[in-house]
Amino acid sequence: MDKLEKEILKRVSYMNNSKWFRLLTEMRDTEINIQSAYIKFLLNDRKYKFHLGGFNTNGFGDVSELGPFRYKEIEWILIPERHETERWNRNEKLTSEFFFQPIEKIEQIIKNMGLLEYEITEEGLRIFGYK
Known part of the structure; x- marks a missing residue:
């Protein structure tokens, strides 16, 4: 048994291949534009x-x-509600542009699918693969 399999056995699993694929496909098909996302892996x-x-x-x-x-x-994926795009003119930092990401639309997709573990915090929407 490899390291990943051992770590998986220690956790409660909330997602599988078909749930991840369905969620991501639904987000793509409803044209939810995500500019910024973060991911955390089980072994890192x-x-x-x-x-x-x-x-x-x-x-x-x-x-x-x-x-x-x-x-x-995947341990979790985090989608921040606000995405910052830094702007530079050579070495001078200009005012950043901020874009809001539709995490409430993603939350509705998750609710419609059911049985997915997620939370919304000041960081954004975190979808758990494992806890």
């Missing part, structure tokens, strides 16, 4: 910024610097 204490595109029935393809990964590796 860091959270990573990543893009919600490039998924299939088993996980994510080669997305950004994270490379491919399977849904079962």
Whole structure:
């Protein structure tokens, strides 16, 4: 048994491949535009910024610097309500642009699916794969 499987056995699982795929597909199909998301993996204490595109029935393809990964590796995904885009003119920082992300629409999708574990905090909407 590998390290990931041992860690999974210690946790309560809330998601599986079909639930992740259904949720992400529903978000894409309802044209929910997510500019900023973070992910935390079971075997790593860091959270990573990543893009919600490039998924299939088993996980994510080669997305950004994270490379491919399977849904079962995801501890949680966090979607902030507010996304900041920093603007620069050479070495001078300009006023940032802020975009609000429709986490209430994502919450409605989650409620319609049922049996998914999530929370909304000041950080945003966190969807749990495991707790």
